[in-house]
Amino acid sequence: MTESPCQSCGACCSYSSNWPRFTIEEDAALDLIPAKFVNDRLSGMRCDGDRCTALTGKIGISTACGIYEIRPDVCRTCMPGDPECLMARRRFGLGALPASFAAGDH
Numbered sequence: 001m002t003e004s005p006c007q008s009c010g011a012c013c014s015y016s017s018n019w020p021r022f023t024i025e026e027d028a029a030l031d032l033i034p035a036k037f038v039n040d041r042l043s044g045m046r047c048d049g050d051r052c053t054a055l056t057g058k059i060g061i062s063t064a065c066g067i068y069e070i071r072p073d074v075c076r077t078c079m080p081g082d083p084e085c086l087m088a089r090r091r092f093g094l095g096a097l098p099a100s101f102a103a104g105d106h
């Protein structure tokens with residue numbers, strides 16, 4: 001299996017404070033996310049500027065989600081190679097990905 005390009009990216013986790021927003025998660029799932037990573041309105045992830053506070057590492061070099069196993073649904077649906085991914089990567093001057101990555105894990 002090809003290694004996910006996300007591990008050397010992180011662009012979509014740093015694109016907009018409106019992106020890591022909770023949608024259809026059950027309360028029980030959201031309760032697992034440490035409060036320090038949740039915004040004051042409890043509507044999404046807490047961001048520092050545009051960057052999700054759960055993201056560690058350096059964008060375009062090496063990044064990781066600090067709550068990967070319990071990340072919100074919106075983060076699970078963003079797939080490498082999809083339009084949102086490419087938009088985020090462009091912002092950070094990262095190249096496009098082959099469409100085949102759209103089927104990969106995030």
Ligand code: SF4
Nearest residue numbers: 006009010012080085
């Ligand atoms: S989905 Fe795209 S923008 Fe997000 S981390 Fe992966 S490669 Fe980067």
Ligand code: SF4
Nearest residue numbers: 013020052055065075
């Ligand atoms: S919760 Fe994780 S996957 Fe979602 S935006 Fe934050 S760092 Fe990225």
